[in-house]
Amino acid sequence: MLAGQARDVGIDLIRYGSARLVGGVCLALLTPDPFRQVAEPYRHAHQTWQLTLLPPARVVWERELHAERWEFLYADTG
Known part of the structure; x- marks a missing residue:
């Protein structure tokens, strides 16, 4: 609702x-x-992702209970 x-x-x-x-x-x-730009055959596949922001500079993407994990570190360029 x-x-x-x-x-x-x-x-x-x-x-x-x-x-x-x-x-x-x-x-x-x-x-x-x-999601419109996702190519077939992935367009209709259901996935669950979790995005975790860990200040000050870490971002973690995890798919379906740690099956796939991507971590990114950001440096201050200013």
């Missing part, structure tokens, strides 16, 4: 607190637009 109402007024994303990680943040995408 909330997602439907958000879409009706043009909201594409909902940010909410994580139930699993105290202080964590979750995002719900309400439009398929970010």
Whole structure:
């Protein structure tokens, strides 16, 4: 119901607190637009990813209980 109402007024994303990680943040995408560029056969495959931001400079993407993991470190270039 909330997602439907958000879409009706043009909201594409909902940010909410994580139930699993105290202080964590979750995002719900309400439009398929970010996924339209995905090539077949992956376009219709369901996957669950978790994005973890570890300040000050680490970002971790994990897929389906650590089956695939990508970590990125960002340096201050300023």
